[in-house]
Amino acid sequence: GQQVMQIPQYQHVQEGEDFTTYCNSSTTLSNIQWYKQRPGGHPVFLIQLVKSGEVKKQKRLTFQFGEAKKNSSLHITATQTTDVGTYFCAGPFMGSNYQLIWGAGTKLIIKP
Amino acid sequence: SAVISQKPSRDICQRGTSLTIQCQVDSQVTMMFWYRQQPGQSLTLIATANQGSEATYESGFVIDKFPISRPNLTFSTLTVSNMSPEDSSIYLCSVDGDGTSYEQYFGPGTRLTVT
Numbered sequence: 001g002q003q004v005m006q007i008p009q010y011q012h013v014q015e016g017e018d019f020t021t022y023c024n025s026s027t028t029l030s031n032i033q034w035y036k037q038r039p040g041g042h043p044v045f046l047i048q049l050v051k052s053g054e055v056k057k058q059k060r061l062t063f064q065f066g067e068a069k070k071n072s073s074l075h076i077t078a079t080q081t082t083d084v085g086t087y088f089c090a091g092p093f094m095g096s097n098y099q100l101i102w103g104a105g106t107k108l109i110i111k112p
Numbered sequence: 113s114a115v116i117s118q119k120p121s122r123d124i125c126q127r128g129t130s131l132t133i134q135c136q137v138d139s140q141v142t143m144m145f146w147y148r149q150q151p152g153q154s155l156t157l158i159a160t161a162n163q164g165s166e167a168t169y170e171s172g173f174v175i176d177k178f179p180i181s182r183p184n185l186t187f188s189t190l191t192v193s194n195m196s197p198e199d200s201s202i203y204l205c206s207v208d209g210d211g212t213s214y215e216q217y218f219g220p221g222t223r224l225t226v227t
Contacts, residue, residue: 031213
């Protein structure tokens, strides 16, 4: 069946270091979305990518959508404590625009 | 973006009983979604609820176990029936965005523990 794989499961970084999470779909996606979930919170929408090869930036966050529209990445430059949480990618089920299949998430942990 | 509330925020229930979770949105929305999230895990879509039609369930979820109502464009309920400890999870409702893209906005969730 359709799958969205996300790695790594966890990433421990020192504050100020960079963070990257990767998402890979078993099928071509019409769009891919990224969400952030703080500990104890609910997922919050960050961004949607639609075009092949698209790159979008939000301050220190850079999102990329692969040329084949099957993979995506989120890169955070110079992490801060406010970045702590789990980052999820999600793409629509085949034949749908709205029903989402989610990656496993990558938990960003700042080392003390 | 829409403001979404859920009731209850948490509950502890005995096995064999049922719990109804409410989701209220501050504006009219076309699509509402119900998810399950085990602590520390990803989200799994249970069903999509559109006003005026039967909910559409994803593989592994059935109406008898998770009946859903959608009486109007701002409200939905999910019932978890005949609960077992395996139903212990966080249940989240979400709504679609403003129509220009496909993002979703989530309620705060209901943490359910079944003993």
